[in-house]
Amino acid sequence: MSGQKKVQVTPRNLKLLVQERIYNPQLRKNLSRATSTTLAKRADVVADFTQWEEMRSAASEIKDGVIANLDTYLEQFEENAVSAGATVHWAADAQAAQSIVYQILRDCDAKLVVKSKSMTTEEIRLGHFLEEQGIEAVETDLGEYIVQLAGELPSHITAPALHKSREEIGELFAKKLGIDRTNDPEALTAIARDVLREKFLQADAGISGVNFAVADSGTICIVENEGNGRLSTALPKTHIAVMGIEKLLPDMQSLTLFLQLLARSSTGQRITSYTSLIRGPKAKDDLDGPEDLHIIILDNGRTDILEDDDLRESLNCIRCGACLNTCPVYQTIGGHSYGTQYSGPIGAVISPSLLGVEEAGKMPYASSLCGACAEICPVQIDLHHLLLHQRRKYIERQGGNPAERLLFRLWMMTMKHAALYSVSGLLGRLAGTIFGGSNRTLPVPGWSKSREFPAPAPKSFKQLWKEHGSER
Amino acid sequence: MSDREYILSRIRKTTARVQKAAPDAASIMGRISSVPHTADVVDTFIQRVEHAGGKVGRSKDADEARQWIEAYIQRYGLKRCVAPDAVFELLGGRPETVAVSTAELSERGTAHDMQTLLLDAACGITAAHAGFADCGAVLIETTPDSPRTISLLVEAHIAILRTADIHDFLPGIGPFLQHQFSSSEPRNLTFVGGPSKTADIEKTLVKGVHGPREFTVLLLDF
Ligand code: SF4
Numbered sequence: 001m002s003g004q005k006k007v008q009v010t011p012r013n014l015k016l017l018v019q020e021r022i023y024n025p026q027l028r029k030n031l032s033r034a035t036s037t038t039l040a041k042r043a044d045v046v047a048d049f050t051q052w053e054e055m056r057s058a059a060s061e062i063k064d065g066v067i068a069n070l071d072t073y074l075e076q077f078e079e080n081a082v083s084a085g086a087t088v089h090w091a092a093d094a095q096a097a098q099s100i101v102y103q104i105l106r107d108c109d110a111k112l113v114v115k116s117k118s119m120t121t122e123e124i125r126l127g128h129f130l131e132e133q134g135i136e137a138v139e140t141d142l143g144e145y146i147v148q149l150a151g152e153l154p155s156h157i158t159a160p161a162l163h164k165s166r167e168e169i170g171e172l173f174a175k176k177l178g179i180d181r182t183n184d185p186e187a188l189t190a191i192a193r194d195v196l197r198e199k200f201l202q203a204d205a206g207i208s209g210v211n212f213a214v215a216d217s218g219t220i221c222i223v224e225n226e227g228n229g230r231l232s233t234a235l236p237k238t239h240i241a242v243m244g245i246e247k248l249l250p251d252m253q254s255l256t257l258f259l260q261l262l263a264r265s266s267t268g269q270r271i272t273s274y275t276s277l278i279r280g281p282k283a284k285d286d287l288d289g290p291e292d293l294h295i296i297i298l299d300n301g302r303t304d305i306l307e308d309d310d311l312r313e314s315l316n317c318i319r320c321g322a323c324l325n326t327c328p329v330y331q332t333i334g335g336h337s338y339g340t341q342y343s344g345p346i347g348a349v350i351s352p353s354l355l356g357v358e359e360a361g362k363m364p365y366a367s368s369l370c371g372a373c374a375e376i377c378p379v380q381i382d383l384h385h386l387l388l389h390q391r392r393k394y395i396e397r398q399g400g401n402p403a404e405r406l407l408f409r410l411w412m413m414t415m416k417h418a419a420l421y422s423v424s425g426l427l428g429r430l431a432g433t434i435f436g437g438s439n440r441t442l443p444v445p446g447w448s449k450s451r452e453f454p455a456p457a458p459k460s461f462k463q464l465w466k467e468h469g470s471e472r
Numbered sequence: 473m474s475d476r477e478y479i480l481s482r483i484r485k486t487t488a489r490v491q492k493a494a495p496d497a498a499s500i501m502g503r504i505s506s507v508p509h510t511a512d513v514v515d516t517f518i519q520r521v522e523h524a525g526g527k528v529g530r531s532k533d534a535d536e537a538r539q540w541i542e543a544y545i546q547r548y549g550l551k552r553c554v555a556p557d558a559v560f561e562l563l564g565g566r567p568e569t570v571a572v573s574t575a576e577l578s579e580r581g582t583a584h585d586m587q588t589l590l591l592d593a594a595c596g597i598t599a600a601h602a603g604f605a606d607c608g609a610v611l612i613e614t615t616p617d618s619p620r621t622i623s624l625l626v627e628a629h630i631a632i633l634r635t636a637d638i639h640d641f642l643p644g645i646g647p648f649l650q651h652q653f654s655s656s657e658p659r660n661l662t663f664v665g666g667p668s669k670t671a672d673i674e675k676t677l678v679k680g681v682h683g684p685r686e687f688t689v690l691l692l693d694f
Contacts, residue, residue, distance in 0.1 A: 071483045084659070085658055092475040096475055140682070142681055166674050189681050193680070226669065227682040228681075230624055245483070250494070271607035286619065286658075
């Protein structure tokens with residue numbers, strides 16, 4: 001296709017990654033099993049509530065309002081956190097956050113750090129940075145630990161080692177930890193428990209993310225199942241929590257709502273094993289807990305998202321991962337194919353801002369625009385619309401292929417007007433005749449060269465239903 | 473310009489343009505703060521704790537509760553139980569097993585001694601403020617006599633909960649939490665909804681990955 005020559009594939013080569021993954025049968029097996037069981041569990045526990053839709057819209061309304069007044073909430077949060085004895089730092093970008101962490105660790109002479117799972121610290125490549133500074137930073141979430149041992153990136157927001165089979169993990173542990181080979185998940189977990197327990201007991205500092213930050217009391221909330229988050233914030237003398245500016249909620253009452261949405265949407269649990277509410281460091285007479293609590297508030301591209309009237313709602317995201325699980329593209333290619341820390345539909349929407357257009361500009365193409373993500377999102381982010389928005393921005397930046405630009409404008413129009421919906425199918429089939437021909441690849445640069453894309457159906461499902469459906 | 477000023481000024485550029493009122497969280501929550509429960513709240517609670525991999529015991533008086541704990545410790549081959557004095561009072565005395573109160577712990581030793589004791593096949597007992605039927609969790613609090621690690625470094629964690637303190641819906645605890653966090657003191661509370669667990673290897677569930685292998689709620693009907 002002409003578009004393919006015209007537009008350079010981004011450095012993190014989406015196409016190659018996709019090709020490699022798509023032909024990896026083990027990965028596809030793991031992925032489809034994991035995503036389908038999680039979705040089934042989710043459906044079960046969501047059915048507890050007749051008012052699930054009301055809960056979603058309440059959450060979305062609260063988050064919209066918080067984001068639209070973020071300055072006030074952040075200042076309120078800071079004031080309350082400080083009054084309880086925490087130290088609050090602000091970091092405009094990844095580098096600033098890294099050097100704040102480094103400074104804190106140097107001040108307390110830390111050599112060993114335990115990290116609990118956090119996408120935000122992945123985003124700023126904190127583990128990697130600390131390693132370069134000669135500080136041992138151990139990932140303690142089992143999935144993250146596996147990924148760290150293997151020297152890879154996590155492939156799912158809540159299940160980082162989703163892409164690895166038990167055999168691969170068995171081999172990895174045998175090689176890296178010098179233990180006898182076993183493929184038994186229970187035995188492998190027990191080995192990791194022993195190794196990591198030592199680390200917890202010796203660590204000088206614990207680094208965590210933050211799931212929610214409650215403005216009116218300066219409380220941070222950490223949600224997890226393994227207990228590594230609690231251990232990281234109970235044993236070491238210093239606790240450093242890194243949070244994006246968007247994590248704010250107004251009060252405890254709202255928090256209870258978000259906790260219900262998060263656990264159900266992410267892992268299909270009614271609540272996770274541990275949900276910690278932490279305000280300040282240890283109290284004076286406590287027998288354990290950190291002497292110092294540092295909270296780092298991170299921008300790193302989020303204020304760019306805030307500025308964009310369309311993208312703003314993506315700051316409502318609570319990183320549940322449901323949109324990944326339900327995405328047919330994610331189910332097929334897995335998180336690594338996106339080549340970035342944040343994958344799936346939400347990753348495609350936010351990564352260009354958080355990680356840079358160079359790294360992630362092309363990601364919005366890794367989507368079939370089926371709309372399943374927007375349907376499932378617990379905070380009602382219109383991911384479907386945002387993916388289109390990001391694609392349009394990408395095309396604009398690239399100068400674009402005029403035919404594609406035109407099709408997009410039309411498509412966007414039809415997406416916004418339900419009455420035009422049937423026309424969009426027509427549009428697709430029309431595009432098929434323009435771009436289809438004998439070499440049926442989509443006019444999307446670098447995305448599907450090696451995949452025969454099915455020719456768009458000559459008649460839409462809607463049309464067929466009309467013609468035949470009434471016969472019954 | 474500091475990073476703080478830089479970030480806040482960038483945010484203000486947008487918030488000033490958008491001009492949207494802060495959300496009235498209380499009234500928004502008011503719209504959804506109830507859940508229609510046809511089933512019995514206590515039964516639902518028990519069923520959901522078990523569904524999440526926890527266990528539930530029930531006792532009609534202090535003696536029964538104490539005996540239940542003794543039997544539990546034997547069944548799991550544990551060496552001792554560690555609890556705040558307040559919990560032993562609730563149980564009408566110490567179980568006839570190696571029982572250590574957290575007050576003795578802090579008098580007797582260093583943080584390291586405490587850890588060693590907890591790590592050696594111990595069962596930690598904490599009191600719970602409340603339980604929640606919709607999610608099968610309890611709310612526990614860190615206090616000077618109920619440290620974080622007592623429910624964390626141990627083999628088994630038992631949360632003692634008055635049956636009357638089971639709510640049907642998690643948001644029911646909102647006002648209590650609001651009150652708990654209203655002073656300027658440090659606070660540490662945890663919703664516990666199951667044992668320490670992971671499914672990170674091929675989605676196979678394994679209990680006791682970092683923390684307790686067993687999580688049990690002992691309901692006090694008195
Ligand atoms: S966009 Fe929605 S569904 Fe996707 S991770 Fe965020 S909150 Fe979950």
